[in-house]
Amino acid sequence: MQLDEIKEGIKHIFTDRLNMDLSQIDASDDDGLFEDGWGIDSIDVIDIVLGVEQTFGVKLGQDEEVQKHFSTLNTLAAYIQSLMDAKAA
Secondary structure, three states, rough: OHHHHHHHHHHHHHHOOOOOOHHOOOOOOOOOEEEOOOOOHOOOOOOOHHHHHHHOOOOOOHHHHHHHHHHHHHHHHHHHHHHHHHHOO
């Protein structure tokens, strides 16, 4: 799966699980997922993790190593792509 397809899948998770209206979000794929960027919070992360696991068929850990991948949409998409590639290998 291409990175752009993964990012679109993540945005779909944002709209479905977090009820976000993406037309009201003024954030790029390089902006932070929290606060000033996409505006998600720690509770939203739970829904995102569940959505990612169901949508992409990968398992996200819950340690500090995984947390660094939740900095931007691009870093999260790249992490998901690496998990999918590892699973396929």
